[in-house]
Amino acid sequence: MANKKLLKVEDLVLYFRAGNGVVQAVDGVDFDLDYNRAVVILGESGCGKSSLAKAILRLLPRNISSYTGRVYLEDKDVMLLDDEDFRQNIRWASISLVPQAAMNALNPVLTVGDQVAEPAMIHLGVTKKEALDMSRKMFQHVGVSVDFLNRYPFELSGGMRQRVAIAMSLVTSPNLVILDEPTSALDVLTQANIFNVLKRIKKDLGVSFILITHDIATSSELADDVAVMYAGQVVEMSDAERFFASPLHPYSQKLMSSVPRLRGSKELEFITGQPPSLVNPPTGCRFAARCTMRFEKCVEEPPVFEKEGRKVKCWLHQ
Amino acid sequence: MFAQMTTTMEKNTPVPAAERDVILSIKDLHVWFELRRFGFGNAGFVRAVDDVSFDVRRGEAIAVVGESGCGKSSLMKAILGLHKPTKGSITFNGRDISQFDTKEMGWYHTQVGYVQQDPFGALAPFMSIHRILEEPLIIGGVKDKAERLQRIRKTMEEVKLAPVEDFLEKFPHMLSGGQLQRVVIARAMILEPKFIVADEPVSMLDASVRVEILKLLRGLQEKHNLSVIYITHDLSTVSYFSERIFVMYAGRLVEKSKVQDLLQNAGHPYTHALLLGTSDPDSNNAKTFKEVPPGEPPSLVKPPEGCRFHPRCSKMIKGECDVNMPPEYEIEPAHQVSCWLFK
Numbered sequence: 024m025a026n027k028k029l030l031k032v033e034d035l036v037l038y039f040r041a042g043n044g045v046v047q048a049v050d051g052v053d054f055d056l057d058y059n060r061a062v063v064i065l066g067e068s069g070c071g072k073s074s075l076a077k078a079i080l081r082l083l084p085r086n087i088s089s090y091t092g093r094v095y096l097e098d099k100d101v102m103l104l105d106d107e108d109f110r111q112n113i114r115w116a117s118i119s120l121v122p123q124a125a126m127n128a129l130n131p132v133l134t135v136g137d138q139v140a141e142p143a144m145i146h147l148g149v150t151k152k153e154a155l156d157m158s159r160k161m162f163q164h165v166g167v168s169v170d171f172l173n174r175y176p177f178e179l180s181g182g183m184r185q186r187v188a189i190a191m192s193l194v195t196s197p198n199l200v201i202l203d204e205p206t207s208a209l210d211v212l213t214q215a216n217i218f219n220v221l222k223r224i225k226k227d228l229g230v231s232f233i234l235i236t237h238d239i240a241t242s243s244e245l246a247d248d249v250a251v252m253y254a255g256q257v258v259e260m261s262d263a264e265r266f267f268a269s270p271l272h273p274y275s276q277k278l279m280s281s282v283p284r285l286r287g288s289k290e291l292e293f294i295t296g297q298p299p300s301l302v303n304p305p306t307g308c309r310f311a312a313r314c315t316m317r318f319e320k321c322v323e324e325p326p327v328f329e330k331e332g333r334k335v336k337c338w339l340h341q
Numbered sequence: 342m343f344a345q346m347t348t349t350m351e352k353n354t355p356v357p358a359a360e361r362d363v364i365l366s367i368k369d370l371h372v373w374f375e376l377r378r379f380g381f382g383n384a385g386f387v388r389a390v391d392d393v394s395f396d397v398r399r400g401e402a403i404a405v406v407g408e409s410g411c412g413k414s415s416l417m418k419a420i421l422g423l424h425k426p427t428k429g430s431i432t433f434n435g436r437d438i439s440q441f442d443t444k445e446m447g448w449y450h451t452q453v454g455y456v457q458q459d460p461f462g463a464l465a466p467f468m469s470i471h472r473i474l475e476e477p478l479i480i481g482g483v484k485d486k487a488e489r490l491q492r493i494r495k496t497m498e499e500v501k502l503a504p505v506e507d508f509l510e511k512f513p514h515m516l517s518g519g520q521l522q523r524v525v526i527a528r529a530m531i532l533e534p535k536f537i538v539a540d541e542p543v544s545m546l547d548a549s550v551r552v553e554i555l556k557l558l559r560g561l562q563e564k565h566n567l568s569v570i571y572i573t574h575d576l577s578t579v580s581y582f583s584e585r586i587f588v589m590y591a592g593r594l595v596e597k598s599k600v601q602d603l604l605q606n607a608g609h610p611y612t613h614a615l616l617l618g619t620s621d622p623d624s625n626n627a628k629t630f631k632e633v634p635p636g637e638p639p640s641l642v643k644p645p646e647g648c649r650f651h652p653r654c655s656k657m658i659k660g661e662c663d664v665n666m667p668p669e670y671e672i673e674p675a676h677q678v679s680c681w682l683f684k
Contacts, residue, residue, distance in 0.1 A: 215618040
């Protein structure tokens with residue numbers, strides 16, 4: 024297991040057809056993830072971070088114009104599998120997803136215990152009774168009292184429903200869970216609670232997480248690695264420790280200095296202008312138009328430079 | 342019409358010297374909603390706002406911090422005149438707003454601007470930006486079309502929606518979130534109010550835009566000497582925006598303080614929990630678990646006896662906190678805490 028990566032994504036591309044052209048939502052993304060680690064995908068809305076999750080899980084809408092690249096799960100290229108094989112053996116069984124606003128996506132007419140048991144019955148082929156036992160165990164892991172097994176979603180608070188959604192993603196004991204904005208609609212204390220739950224699960228069950236979020240401050244609660252996305256591309260990939268101390272890419276730096284801090288007052292900055300359209304992204308560096316450090320070189324597209332184990336897509340770090 | 346009314350009103354009701362500074366005064370405010378059983382029987386009350394008092398001075402920014410369901414939106418709606426207080430009073434410029442007739446309420450709404458939380462939902466999709474901003478002026482009684490356009494331009498430039506021509510005839514779906522929030526702010530500002538109520542104005546926006554909007558609001562507030570009530574659940578933005586913080590829990594204000602005092606010397610255990618729960622970007626966060634009070638905020642129909650936070654509080658004093666409602670103690674100048682620990 025020494026060199027074996029849990030997930031390796033190479034040159035993943037996902038383009039959508041739209042009325043006004045081709046939307047380059049995910050454009051050549053590379054990253055990898057070890058066992059029992061959490062990578063945070065940071066980015067603003069519209070940068071392609073949710074599309075990346077969909078591309079990994081192959082949950083694709085119909086208007087695809089291009090979907091290529093390699094996704095290795097434990098050294099097996101899952102892009103080569105056909106849809107049925109992928110559905111049966113990869114989705115939920117190995118990689119599961121907590122979608123955005125999952126707490127509002129629960130079925131209102133099924134009890135939460137049944138809903139958590141359902142993926143286990145379908146993907147592991149266990150009986151309903153066994154599945155319910157598994158769902159009881161999962162409730163304990165996420166810190167919801169087992170008395171709630173027979174309740175309906177409307178009887179639970181937002182934070183509890185979110186935990187149920189997390190329990191549902193864990194019941195098939197996957198190695199990797201993708202969390203899409205798991206706490207964006209929750210209160211501060213509930214957020215802190217959910218992150219406590221995720222940390223405990225990571226420790227107890229040894230799963231890996233891909234956490235997709237735009238909230239830099241709370242993402243630091245779980246992150247081992249950080250990947251920053253801008254306009255469909257990963258512009259920086261680094262371990263969390265060095266990223267939060269000193270980000271490399273000018274975009275990451277700006278993003279960090281725009282985070283309001285409770286402790287220690289720092290003058291806040293913001294990024295002028297807007298992210299480019301993904302239909303006709305600019306040639307060269309996509310951030311150049313908003314970058315305060317741009318120079319002649321930036322009209323060419325920067326390759327990914329490696330610097331002490333960190334990757335950055337910027338000419339400044341040549 | 343409203344301009345005239347302003348002058349006559351100010352003449353007729355001289356504000357007492359001691360209160361001259363205070364623009365809005367809330368005393369003993371209760372906003373309760375009756376629950377009905379089968380449509381007519383009383384099934385209790387939701388005590389959304391319970392015994393809240395504070396003053397807002399001219400040119401002051403105040404943040405009301407609390408979790409969802411703590412009553413902060415009901416408080417805001419009562420201030421805007423959308424909910425009638427069950428008990429207590431809201432006084433604007435020395436006059437009780439519940440005594441206003443329709444005409445006076447119209448005048449009051451020219452004095453108080455409202456910045457909505459969700460810019461994507463707050464603007465009518467079938468109206469151009471021009472029409473959206475013109476509507477309050479028409480209702481506010483600005484008859485001259487040229488004057489209306491001139492005021493729209495001026496306000497749009499103030500919120501940095503420039504060049505104005507590029508935006509005037511656009512529809513909301515053509516703008517980004519940050520631009521939409523600027524339109525919402527422009528709409529709140531266009532009648533030149535004295536007072537702004539901002540309900541989570543940046544919670545729906547991206548991090549980089551958030552700061553831009555907060556800075557814009559702060560700039561406008563200082564330039565026009567506006568009073569602002571900023572309602573939020575995010576403590577980290579508060580210190581960049583306001584002078585005083587009120588912490589709300591289960592319908593009551595549990596702590597009132599200047600921003601710096603609260604951050605350095607928080608009194609109430611709930612405030613402590615909120616401060617601990619708010620993360621700063623720091624890779625050390627991932628190594629430790631957070632201390633979070635157990636349980637969830639209580640139902641506002643049957644709030645707990647005594648201090649409403651006592652079932653979740655680690656410093657609860659038996660026989661005191663669970664029996665008697667704590668009064669406000671002043672722990673330092675202009676810093677009040679409702680907690681028995683400071684008896």
